[in-house]
Amino acid sequence: MRPKPIYTQALLIALIGRVFCSDDEERLMMDVFRGYNSLIQPIKNISDAPIIVRVALQLVLLINVDEKDQIMHTNVWLTLKWHDFQMRWNPVNYGEIKEIRVSPDKVWLPDIVLFNNADGNYEVSFMCNVVINYHGDMLWVPPALYKSSCIIDVEFFPFDEQVCTLMFGSWTYNENEIKLEFEQAEWVDLSEYAPSSIGI
Structure with missing residues (x-):
């Protein structure tokens, strides 16, 4: 049986579309990063x-609470949003591309770290891509495994309730250079939380 020509045409059109899209994106990357520091x-x-850096924290898993060493071990997604005036373009000129993803070492990043870490590891665990839209809005959502210091009082165990705080801030910029704002009223997003035997 002879293959239907319409399928070959559709495949050819799809491949041509991909080539044009790739050319547009390559040209966009070159133009946007020309002279960028x-x-x-x-x-x-x-x-x-x-x-202004908007911050949100999504708790994925409460891994462990160590009462003896006063340490809380968590798996979180840290969301950071800010604006970069240099990262703007007109989608009409680039095949209607409205969003790009780039390696975090290519753009300016707010150096937000966990101040009250308990193991000397201030950074996130995976340097995922930064998502940039054509308005210059930057979105970075790196996952992180944090061990943070937490004062734990077990006097009323097992009916105790503990409050642990994660303290975030810029490592090198002062409050006149970077201002942190919470993305939402609820400081911690539990929508992706996986219940464990520890509970929250």
Whole structure:
């Protein structure tokens, strides 16, 4: 049986579309990063400071609570949003591409770390891509495994209730240079939380 020509045409059109899309994206990347310096804060003038960084935290798993060593071990997704005025383009000029994904070492990142870590590991566990839209809005959602210090009082165990705090901030910028704002009223998002025997 002879194959139907319509399938061959459809496949050819799809492949051509991919080539054009790839060309558009390559051209966009070259144009957007031409003259870009990831070491410079994404503000036009010093008077535009502070940079607003919107923060959200999604608790995925409460791995362990160590009463003896006063340590809480968590698996979280840290969400950071900010604006970079240099990362803007007109989608019409680039095949209607409205979003790109780039390696975090290519762009300026807010150096937000966990201050009250208990193991000397301040950084996230995986340097995933940064999602950038054509308005210059930056979104970075790196996963992290944190061990944080937590004062645990077990006097009323097993009816005790513990409050553990995760303290985040910029490592090198002061409050006049970076301002952290919570993305939502609830400080911790539990929508992806996987219940464990420890509970929360």
